[in-house]
Ligand SMILES: Nc1ncnc2c1ncn2[C@@H]1O[C@H](COP(=O)(O)OP(=O)(O)OP(=O)(O)O)[C@@H](O)[C@H]1O
């Protein structure tokens with residue numbers, strides 16, 4: 319079972335720790351603020367109040383065996399740096415730290431962080447790609463303009479078979495999976511997931527409200543979006 | 548051409564505005580801090596210094612025609628709320644606002660924000676799924692345990708054809724695309740992308756360093772990760 323240590327339980331750290339625990343990992347969560355520790359203690363394996371800039375306090379937690387430790391301290395860059403340094407000294411094999419600026423990123427890399435992340439910047443890029451592809455629910459950029467997208471089936475696809483749409487020949491687009499939902503039971507409820515067909519055949523019919531997982535060139539995928547304009 | 552207004556150019560807002568502009572959209576960027584405006588003016592269509600809590604200043608910018616306006620102000624929740632209110636009053640059809648807490652999210656929804664995002668929380672969830680699936684480079688959760696993953700080909704796949712691996716029959720895993728990179732030219736340089744095969748055939752051979760795009764059940768995909776343990 320993978321084991322992680324999360325240091326600093328602000329919005330980012332708390333979300334990280336609770337999702338890791340929900341995904342089946344063993345999670346040790348730390349924060350200098352007792353209330354932050356109280357808030358999370360029922361959702362993780364172990365939660366401890368400590369000052370991560372105190373090397374002896376960290377050493378006492380037997381962290382050398384974790385698969386990764388993630389430092390999620392933002393406001394005080396000194397605390398962020400010291401925590402990162404101590405974790406590497408203790409022998410944690412993978413330390414991931416959070417940076418607010420490129421300068422902070424360089425310093426953290428220099429002092430031994432194995433990975434540095436910038437949550438705000440990455441989310442800015444992610445929201446941009448959602449806004450640029452209005453139909454797309456999820457996007458994985460593959461390479462030079464190629465992407466995988468999870469898109470709502472355009473309105474005029476309903477009732478047609480994949481072979482009738484001829485997406486592969488006409489537009490080089492491959493439909494690799496279809497997600498189907500039943501309409502929600504009552505107004506405002508979220509749709510109930512029905513099925514995932516991850517081996518669609520040429521004769522598979524597309525229904526209204528289907529979600530298609532497609533691979534193709536972004537310009538062609540964007541044109542799909544115009545279908546349902 | 549899609550048109551967006553980005554209000555507040557902190558780490559998140561600046562990243563959003565520059566990625567939207569790079570993706571081909573028309574972008575109007577606003578901030579109360581002249582330096583933030585100076586920093587971005589060469590990368591967007593138009594950048595203006597103004598206080599977004601001043602309704603008359605916003606009205607003068609002809610924002611009613613944008614496809615969406617995104618409010619990226621964090622520290623001052625009052626400014627975040629006022630900007631959101633003014634944008635809806637001006638007639639912007641889609642206003643997206645950023646919340647730091649669930650209470651802020653509820654208030655923003657009540658006063659008319661069309662969408663509310665929490666970048667820190669979403670990034671915490673995203674990093675958690677990356678840590679739980681060490682081989683995976685990108686993950687799109689499809690449904691009930693089904694996912695699409697972009698994974699590094701396990702070491703013992705190299706030199707084998709897809710039909711030899713028999714992933715579909717044995718594990719219900721479908722390889723839908725293969726990304727291939729040439730080795731980097733020099734130490735430390737990033738690998739050069741060579742090709743994307745988005746219609747792999749049963750006889751396609753997998754090479755070392757290939758990246759596979761696979762669809763299947765998460766438990767089976769996780770086992771793939773153990774291959775290259
Ligand atoms: N020396 C320290 N030891 C342990 N925890 C600390 C230390 N310094 C700060 N923290 C904790 O780290 C958490 C996050 O820190 P901070 O608020 O500085 O970052 P942030 O970037 O604003 O967070 P987020 O964006 O995730 O909400 C807080 O809960 C804080 O109590």
Ligand SMILES: Nc1ncnc2c1ncn2[C@@H]1O[C@H](COP(=O)(O)OP(=O)(O)OP(=O)(O)O)[C@@H](O)[C@H]1O
Pocket residue numbers: 438554555556557558559560577578579580583597598599600619620621622623626
């Ligand atoms: N009333 C306002 N009008 C226009 N811009 C504003 C206003 N108030 C704040 N801003 C700008 O919004 C930007 C981001 O705000 P702030 O620093 O409060 O948020 P943040 O959540 O810390 O940002 P990030 O996490 O994206 O760095 C800053 O550049 C700030 O100058």
